[in-house]
Amino acid sequence: MNVQYLSNEKGERTGVYISMKDWEAIQKKLEYTDFWDELPDHVKDSIDEGLKQSEAGQTKSNEEVMEKFGRYL
Incomplete structure (x- = not known):
């Protein structure tokens, strides 16, 4: 999984970007858990x-x- 972090002007991590393929795999796993x-x-x-x-x-x-x-x- 390729993860990219989003940061604010202070360099603090404020978000995460992952591919749609990875997001769909996570959603599928959570849906059936x-x-x-x-x-x-x-x-x-x-x-x-x-x-x-x-x-x-x-x-x-x-x-x-x-x-x-x-x-x-």
């Missing part, structure tokens, strides 16, 4: 459990979490 199918079952189960808890109203506000655990950050 579904991260969910690649997750281990135990991760999917944890996500499903969290969604169920959220739907049941079993959540904590950000303020509650930060009050309890903020000192660890």
